[in-house]
Amino acid sequence: MGQLEGKTALIMGVLNEHSLAWAITEALVAEGCACGFTYMPEERMERRVRKTIEGLNSRLIVPCDVQNDAQLQQVFSRAQETYGSLDIVIHSIAFAPRQTFEEPFHKTSRADFQTALDVSAYSLVAVAREALPVLNEYGSLLTLTYGASQRWIPNYNVMAVAKAALECSVRYLAVELGEAKKIRVNAISAGPVKTMAAAGIKGFGSMVERNVVKSPLHETIEPEDVGAAALFLCSSGAKRITGQVYYVDSGYSVMGW
Numbered sequence: 001m002g003q004l005e006g007k008t009a010l011i012m013g014v015l016n017e018h019s020l021a022w023a024i025t026e027a028l029v030a031e032g033c034a035c036g037f038t039y040m041p042e043e044r045m046e047r048r049v050r051k052t053i054e055g056l057n058s059r060l061i062v063p064c065d066v067q068n069d070a071q072l073q074q075v076f077s078r079a080q081e082t083y084g085s086l087d088i089v090i091h092s093i094a095f096a097p098r099q100t101f102e103e104p105f106h107k108t109s110r111a112d113f114q115t116a117l118d119v120s121a122y123s124l125v126a127v128a129r130e131a132l133p134v135l136n137e138y139g140s141l142l143t144l145t146y147g148a149s150q151r152w153i154p155n156y157n158v159m160a161v162a163k164a165a166l167e168c169s170v171r172y173l174a175v176e177l178g179e180a181k182k183i184r185v186n187a188i189s190a191g192p193v194k195t196m197a198a199a200g201i202k203g204f205g206s207m208v209e210r211n212v213v214k215s216p217l218h219e220t221i222e223p224e225d226v227g228a229a230a231l232f233l234c235s236s237g238a239k240r241i242t243g244q245v246y247y248v249d250s251g252y253s254v255m256g257w
């Protein structure tokens, strides 16, 4: 019997089979977890998501643009109707307009700054609010971040600021959701993996190369590494781990030289 038999998860952020959210889904499903999904409400996106998850016979596939509060409310009421309650919510969502990865950081417009922070950081707060009544005790809310929140990385720019806000939100949400219902809130800080979101980052190839050259393990990571870490953080073995940023980066983050 899988360690997540009888458990339910809502996965937000699968786009295709390269998505980190898909690697997480595969790890959870392999342990018996029933997974529902959200997709960006655009026809092209919906088609991709449905194709990726088609083998799972999921009972819940709902549209959700995280900038839309009404859609967020709808997602969690549909999740409650479908599963009764949730044990796991995966937030694997980020976006910043393409030009923010290409222009110098100090040229970031107010509108682009707001978009990046809204989609990539505030959305976790909004998800936590809607998920709170639906998540079970010792449930898990997990998000994805990147080490550029802590140190300068070329071209990451406003997304680095958004990840810093996201990681700080993890700590504040961990306290409130922990006190309210013993719900745990954590982030995985992943090394660079080639996904659709990564393709928008100028110089992404050199981020991978740098991880290989400089990390203690001299390699980058595979999506499966993120899946395995997510499985652990969402399992009962991690029931007293909350408010943490858990690095899956071949050790790159510890290097000072």
Ligand SMILES: NC(=O)c1ccc[n+]([C@@H]2O[C@H](COP(=O)([O-])OP(=O)(O)OC[C@H]3O[C@@H](n4cnc5c(N)ncnc54)[C@H](O)[C@@H]3O)[C@@H](O)[C@H]2O)c1
Pocket (backbone or CB within 6 Å): 012, 013, 014, 015, 016, 018, 019, 020, 021, 039, 040, 045, 064, 065, 066, 067, 092, 093, 094, 095, 119, 144, 145, 146, 189, 190, 191, 192, 193, 194, 195, 196, 197, 198
């Ligand atoms: N790929 C990497 O190297 C890497 C490293 C560290 C962290 N991350 C983080 O992992 C998470 C997932 O990204 P990924 O690399 O798997 O790429 P991805 O492109 O597969 O996933 C990004 C997801 O965000 C969704 N999204 C964007 N705007 C949205 C909105 N307004 N409403 C709802 N959904 C929206 C997209 O539809 C997509 O499903 C992101 O938070 C990303 O920053 C990625």
